[in-house]
Amino acid sequence: MTAPPLHCPRCGRAAEGFDGCRVCAGEGIGVNTPPPLADLAGLDLASYPGGPWGWPKALPTPGPPVSLGEGNTPGIRLRIEPDGPQEGSAPGELWVKYEGGNPTGSHKDRAMAVGLAAAVAAGADTVVAASSGNAGAAAAAYAARAGLRCVVFTNERVPAGLRAQIDALGAERVVHRGTVAERNAAMAQAVEKQGWYPLTSFSWPSPGGNPYANEGYKSVAYELARDFAERRIDTVVVPTSRADLLAGVGRGFRELAAAGLLPEVPRLVAAEPAASAPFTAALRCADRADQERRRVASRPTVAFSLGEERPCWQGLDALWRSGGTAVAVTDEVITAEHRRLAAEGLLMESSSAVGVAVARELVTAPGALVVAIGTATGLKAPGG
Amino acid sequence: MTAPPLHCPRCGRAAEGFDGCRVCAGEGIGVNTPPPLADLAGLDLASYPGGPWGWPKALPTPGPPVSLGEGNTPGIRLRIEPDGPQEGSAPGELWVKYEGGNPTGSHKDRAMAVGLAAAVAAGADTVVAASSGNAGAAAAAYAARAGLRCVVFTNERVPAGLRAQIDALGAERVVHRGTVAERNAAMAQAVEKQGWYPLTSFSWPSPGGNPYANEGYKSVAYELARDFAERRIDTVVVPTSRADLLAGVGRGFRELAAAGLLPEVPRLVAAEPAASAPFTAALRCADRADQERRRVASRPTVAFSLGEERPCWQGLDALWRSGGTAVAVTDEVITAEHRRLAAEGLLMESSSAVGVAVARELVTAPGALVVAIGTATGLKAPGG
Incomplete structure (x- = not known):
């Protein structure tokens, strides 16, 4: 099974990469490009085990789950x-x-669990996330679980507790003092030149995060x-x-x-x-x-x-x-x-x-x- | 339904209060005094909903549950x-x-959920816990949920994150700089004179925490x-x-x-x-x-x-x-x-x-x- 193709739900075009529809971006509109909706027919809701991996067929991601027990929150x-x-x-x-x-x-754990599985399936050795907080911590944890290297681009406003969490989980934290545009450009370069797998967006206007995640x-x-x-x-x-x-x-x-x-x-x-x-x-x-x-x-x-x-x-x-x-x-x-x-x-x-x-x-x-x-x-x- | 009587499992005597067997304490041994084991006959394990309130009949506590969604951990x-x-x-x-x-x-949340329900059932308006950490935070949260006042006796070694958590949850944090014996004495006085409901022990040697909790x-x-x-x-x-x-x-x-x-x-x-x-x-x-x-x-x-x-x-x-x-x-x-x-x-x-x-x-x-x-x-x- 390979990951399903992504399309722009606004203009209908096929997407390239994980960073939104480039055509709509040209109109100044950030549009994410999700996979097709999953077909849940025949599943029993009462016995759904919870979490992103509870119904594997609902996910676009081939390959084994990456999980730390996320989901089933009260x-x-x-x-x-x-x-x-x-x-x-x-x-x-x-x-x-x-x-x-x-x-x-x-809640970011739900996305990063799936995002890291997608990164592993794509053969990545490094994932990258731009985040001032929870997404960076979640990326760090699930990358560790999956055995992948994780780089988190942050700014200087990250609270101390979050910084400590990201560091303790072994991610490389890169503090960008420049503009968002500069940070996006650095991330785009890492994705395009070094093959890092992107878990968050790096284009402008932002379409939102990785559509598989x-x-x-x-x-x-x-x-x-x-x-x-x-x-x-x-x-x-x-x-x-x-x-x-x-x-x-x-x-x-x-x-x-x-x-x-x-x-x-x-x-x-x-x-x-x-x-x-x-x-x-x-x-x-x-x-x-x-x-x-x-x-x-x-x-x-x-x-x-x-x-x-x-x-x-x-x-x-x-x-x-x-x-x-x-x-x-x-x-x-x-x-x-x-x-x-x-x-x-x-x-x-x-x-x-x-x-x-x-x-x-x-x-x-x-x-x-x-x-x-x-x-x-x-x-x-x-x-x- | 009233709470079942407590007995010392070591010497068989009935317990007074929530602070262990006084007879065994006299021998230098701290023995907690649990209620009788619950009878789970006829229950279906596969459909157990999880958490301390999943099987109400397993608990000694009358009155409505106090819950913040604890349990069902992965x-x-x-x-x-x-x-x-x-x-x-x-x-x-x-x-x-x-x-x-x-x-x-x-994990302390599982105990404090039950402990606060017991405190409410006992008609308490204030609960007290001696804790250098997680128990104090859990007591604070469940007391808030139950609408009871909470006093936490701590020492000076409590990490900053825990202190902040206890404070944010509205508990009164009392830092005891004296010996454990002095802290126990202060807590005993609050329990006996002021009728505060104890969630942790205050005798020596310690029997462990409140047996209902x-x-x-x-x-x-x-x-x-x-x-x-x-x-x-x-x-x-x-x-x-x-x-x-x-x-x-x-x-x-x-x-x-x-x-x-x-x-x-x-x-x-x-x-x-x-x-x-x-x-x-x-x-x-x-x-x-x-x-x-x-x-x-x-x-x-x-x-x-x-x-x-x-x-x-x-x-x-x-x-x-x-x-x-x-x-x-x-x-x-x-x-x-x-x-x-x-x-x-x-x-x-x-x-x-x-x-x-x-x-x-x-x-x-x-x-x-x-x-x-x-x-x-x-x-x-x-x-x-």
Whole structure:
């Protein structure tokens, strides 16, 4: 079995490499090029073992799994204090799916497990990821597990805990002090000249991460559908930057629905920090052509792992297909939610609080069942 | 339903409070006083949902569960490089059960989930734990979840990451600069005068932690038995200090065997740092009466969360009943194993490396299946 070909879902052209559609990039739009949706017909959702490797046929990757026990993260129901306007109405249910339980402490493990298997299958000896955080740590861990060399391009803003994690896992950490364009150029050169296997993107505008790796995120949708079983999830809220997770979750739900394993795809909502909210801005435009081209200023935020100037097309596509939307919350709201989660026993990364804060706004409808993806543990940077 | 009475398994007397058998303590032996073993007859192991709350009837605790999604941690098979003596023989299998995937990053979550439910059932408004680490963080998280106040008595050696975690979770951290005896006295006074519910012990010699809370550890055994199903686990290696986890795992396996859900109880092995190895020393004595009274010097070790001068009786009992033993490894071996695990993608606390290092020594028999409990993530103190 060889890996299936990749195509651009926007213009239909075949893709070269793992770095998005070059034609659409020429129009200023970063479009990822996923493999075809998997056919899940005949699978039994109740006995899905969880994790990206739970259903091997759902993955594009030939060769043996690379795994550290990722996936099967718990759903935790949060308290909702009813307030004024909904007084007397039946409250909805607010859940968080806690991805901090993964081996390196974030959802990125699901993608890097699949990405490293793809790298091994491609005969690579070195993988490279550009990351200011969790993706770098996950790449380092799964490269170690697979026995491949790993180089992580970071910037100077990486929190100390993450730096220590990447170093302890044996990756070579290269701090780039230049612009993103310079970092991208360095990575492109390593990929093209030295044959390093890219786990994140290195073109502009960014299409999102490696499309094979991203298939690992579909398992989040499978697990949600399995764990909530007969209960209908109304909305899944995903903290969004380049929308790899959002797009992967959307693809997973679509595969389940196509196979008759799920009656209806939940509405997806991209949660963003107000300081950097391209999806929220884009969806205010009436016209999809304008949405694709919307740009915003990206300012610093406490949710340091989020922040883009443009809405990655894969994220827009996921929102369009699920009838979803995007919601931005201020740093003040994010910080308050971070504290509120800790006061309920959950120490998560601030980016996770972005999702929960948005979910809390959406759960006011009586009987609504809203799940936020809690993307990472707070242990790497307990202050934020 | 009220909580079942506690008895001393060594002398048979009824226990008062949660701090071990006072009669045996008078003989200089710290003996925990567990509730009766649960009757698991009629349960189906294959459909056990995992975690301490997976089988409510296995727990002594009345009242609703307190949960943050703990349990169901993954088993990960490690590489074994065959070396000299076993050349040509079929290698055994070395697995680690990665407890760092729990909500606060350690196995302690299983106990504190049950301990906080017991505290709520007892009508407590404040819980107290003496801990230099993971237990304090777990107590803080589950107290927050249950809406109870939490006080953690620590010493000055707590790593910064753990301190930050405990603080972020809203516990009151009290640093005791005095002796352990003084700390115990302060905790005893809080329990007796102020009615605080104790989650760890405060008497001398220590019997181990709260016996209701410890019932949460039985779920480690249930999950292992479920996940390995038809395959026979030869040996389970448990990093051991006061032996709460070791005793809980042993009780879980005994319950399964008594109910006919497991053909044979695996051999349990206590893994200790050589710098502080009371079980290893004790089991060199021929006579159980001497084993119970064995004392060693406890020196500092890289495995900072381990270290006792006496073998807690509950641990000896678990080893006796399973035909097990204790093995000590030097700090040099622990450090090398810690690096070796990281080189395979697993960043764990040094104490976890103690267990894996011992398991690696025991897996040389052809066909042997050895599981080490990887007790905690390395994210709280990446250097060690």
